[in-house]
Amino acid sequence: MLKKYTFLLWGVFSLVMVSCSQDETYEPIDEPDMVSPVVFDINSVPYPKLSDYNFYEGQMSDLEPVYGVLPYTLINTLFTDYAKKKRFIWMPSDAIATYENDNAVLNLGVGTVLIKNFYYDNVLPNLETKILETRLMIHKETGWTFANYVWNEAQTEAVLDLGGSFSAFDWIQDGETKSVNYRIPAGPECQTCHKSGDVSIPIGPKPRNLNLNYPYADGTKNQLDKLVAFGYLENSVPNNIETMVAWNDTSQPLNDRVRSYVDINCAHCHSEDAHCAYRPMRFNFDLSDDPVNMGVCVEPDTDLDQGQTHIVSPSNQVRSMMYYRISSTDEAVRMPLLGRTIVHEEGIQLVYDWIGSLTTECE
Incomplete structure (x- = not known):
């Protein structure tokens, strides 16, 4: 009986040793990379559907x-x-x-x-x-x-x-x-x-x-x-990115919220080499910390005969061309020119509050 158990133990030990030996030489098979099923031929796009x-x-x-x-x-x-x-x-x-x-x-x-x-x-x-x-x-x-x-x-x-x-x-x-x-x-x-x-x-x-x-x-x-x-972006992005605030985040400073709002809604036209580059405003977030680029106390180059004296007239929304244009749905005067047919009530209120908060006296 003892011999029988000894034989069985030796057999198990041998199997374990063989298994260990096999594990040492095992080379895992790499799983294939996932491939996007998107259909795209750069010479044929855009597709009809x-x-x-x-x-x-x-x-x-x-x-x-x-x-x-x-x-x-x-x-x-x-x-x-x-x-x-x-x-x-x-x-x-x-x-x-x-x-x-x-x-x-x-x-x-x-x-x-x-x-x-x-x-x-x-x-x-x-x-x-x-x-x-x-x-x-x-x-x-x-x-x-x-x-x-x-x-x-x-x-x-x-x-x-x-x-x-x-x-x-x-x-x-x-x-x-x-x-x-x-x-x-x-x-x-x-x-x-x-x-x-x-x-x-x-x-x-x-x-x-x-x-x-x-x-x-x-x-x-x-x-x-x-x-x-x-793998869509090189790993060269810094950790200290100057990040915009959300324009509708009321916990943020009002001036920064307005700068963020005009950046996304206006800066694509009011920038160098853009559609409205001939106008004086520069609404990009990195430039709008200068009040002049926001139109504060800047005289408009177009007279709409509606009493506006400046692009932004501090504390006076009625005399501010910016407020007049964003409040209009008239295609001839509204801003932005494209992308909307109705007014953005929350955006108008934001700009109204901001203009009302300004205390600069225009010369």
Whole structure:
């Protein structure tokens, strides 16, 4: 009996030793890298239908991105008639973005696609979500190109349409019924805002406006860190980015909130080599700490015969051209020129309060 147990123990010991010997020489097999299922031929885009890109999985109107299509948001977003927006970015495997400085749009590699969906919740009569359009900016070898896709009523597809159109509807926001004749821009209108000289450029994805946390599916993470970790951005971003405040964050100084508001809503035109470069204001956040660049005590170069004496007349909203223009829906005088057909009530109140807080005496 003892011999039998001894034999069994020796057998087990031998198996363990063989197993250990095998483990020492085992070489793990690398799992294959995940590949984005996005369909993209840089020589064939823009495609005729949004579904041709395969950006989303499942029902397309759910806007659930496939692998490689990363969601992102901005600290401050352009007012577009209260439309909500879902933004995504996709890059091919051979593209990577680089950081230039806090105030410059990330240098996004050729093949990058910026995806922005415009939608409303609680659209009447059925209180449903309605996606109106998806705008793409595609970085080709020759530069950035625009592709606007208009969604059908069934919310099953969006087709390429650069002709421009309107969509009238009512929706409920914060318990109040609102109406809009929403403008889907034509191709040339996109160029009006998205340009530096004659070159098309993105507006929003600047480090100062991206530096915030986002609740990704795999956990909350800083957006810039996420881009680096995913391989979409070189790991050269500093830790001390000059970050904008959210314009609607009432815990922040009023002056900084207004600077953030005009940066995202006005600076794309009121900058060097931009559409309104001939006007004296410079609304970029890194320049607007100078009151002159904000238009304070600056005489307007256009007389609208409405009693405005300055772009911003301290403590006097009625005499301030800025306040007059952002309060108007007249296409001939409203600011911004494009992107809205109704007034931004909260933005108007912000500017009203700011002008009222100024005490400078104009000469």
